[in-house]
Amino acid sequence: MAAYLRLYHSGKLKERIEAAVSLLESCSVCPRHCGVDRLAGDVGECRTFREAMVFSYGPHFGEEAPLVGRYGSGTVFLQIVT
Ligand code: SF4
Known part of the structure; x- marks a missing residue:
């Protein structure tokens, strides 16, 4: 089970x-x-309000193996909403 799902089910997320x-x-x-x-x-300075808009997300495999693991390190790109 992915770490974020364990966090979700435990309430820690x-x-x-x-x-x-x-x-x-x-x-x-x-x-x-x-x-x-x-x-x-x-x-x-970033001009971002309370909520940032997620522009894209996905697994990221462009780092060293210990950071990436089997499923990728994960990336989230935010879009500034003005
Ligand atoms: S996230 Fe934006 S508002 Fe917060 S410290 Fe960074 S630049 Fe400043």
Whole structure:
């Protein structure tokens, strides 16, 4: 079973989602550490609001074998919605 499915069934995925969303309150999601409140609609350097739009996703096999494993490391590309 894929690791993300184990997380989902255990309830830990929900906990991690809530923890990730809380980072948007004083945004420190990336190294820019803008500190803006994206939950209130403020935007930082990336110009992304509370929700980012997923542009594409899929398995990624372009890294070293320990990172890729059997099923790929996974990639998610986001689209900025203005
Ligand atoms: S650039 Fe965007 S994601 Fe990064 S800290 Fe600033 S608001 Fe957050």
